[in-house]
C-alpha cells in the first residue's frame with residue numbers, strides 16, 4: 001500500500017471518494033458536511049490531501065483545510081474504503097496528514113469535529129485534546145460547512161456552543177511546553193516510566 005501526498009494524478013479517484021463519504025454517512029446515520037467534486041478535486045490537485053492506494057485501487061483519503069487566515073487547520077473528510085477498514089489505514093493516513101499540516105502550517109492549531117470513536121482515538125494519540133466549540137475557529141465559512149449536516153438544527157439551537165460532534169484540538173503552543181518540560185532532567189523518571197508502559 002502507498003500513502004502519498006495527493007496530486008492531479010489522483011483526480012481519477014475523486015468520484016469514488018465522494019460517493020463513499022456520502023454512503024458511509026448514510027449508513028452511520030450521522031451528519032456530514034458534504035463536499036463537492038470541485039472542492040475535493042482542488043484539494044487533491046493542490047497537494048492538500050493524503051491518499052492511500054493499493055495496486056491502483058483507492059484505499060483511503062483525508063484533506064487539509066485552513067481557517068481564520070491560517071490560524072487553524074482541520075484534517076477533514078477522513079474516509080477508508082470499506083474493504084480496507086480495521087487494518088490501521090486511517091491511523092497511517094491521519095499521521096501523514098497531521099505531519100503535512102504541521103510542516104505547512106507550523107503555528108496553526110489543528111482541530112477536528114467528529115462523532116467517530118476511531119477518529120477520537122487517533123486524534124488523542126496525536127496529542128489532540130477535547131475542547132469546547134468556542135476554542136475552535138470562529139470563521140463563518142467553517143461553520144457554514146455544517147449546514148449540510150443532518151444535525152445543523154441542533155447546532156443552531158445550542159447557539160453553536162455544542163452539538164453531537166466532539167471537538168478536539170492540537171495546540172502547538174502546549175506541545176512546545178510539553179517537549180521542553182519532558183527534556184528536563186527531573187522528568188527523566190517519568191519518561192522512563194512512560195517508555196516501560198508503552199512496551
Ligand SMILES: CC(C)(COP(=O)(O)OP(=O)(O)OC[C@H]1O[C@@H](n2cnc3c(N)ncnc32)[C@H](O)[C@@H]1OP(=O)(O)O)[C@@H](O)C(=O)NCCC(=O)NCCS
Nearest residue numbers: 024078079080085086087088089090091114116117118119
Ligand atoms: C473511521 C474510519 C476512517 C476508520 O478507518 P480504519 O482504517 O478502519 O481505522 P484504523 O484501523 O486505523 O483504526 C484506528 C483505531 O480506531 C479503532 N476503530 C476502528 N473502527 C472503529 C469503529 N467503528 N468503532 C470504534 N473503534 C474503531 C481501531 O480499533 C483502532 O484503535 P486502536 O488504535 O486502539 O487499535 C473508517 O471506518 C471509515 O472510513 N468510516 C466512515 C467514515 C468516517 O466515519 N469518517 C470519520 C469522520 S469524522
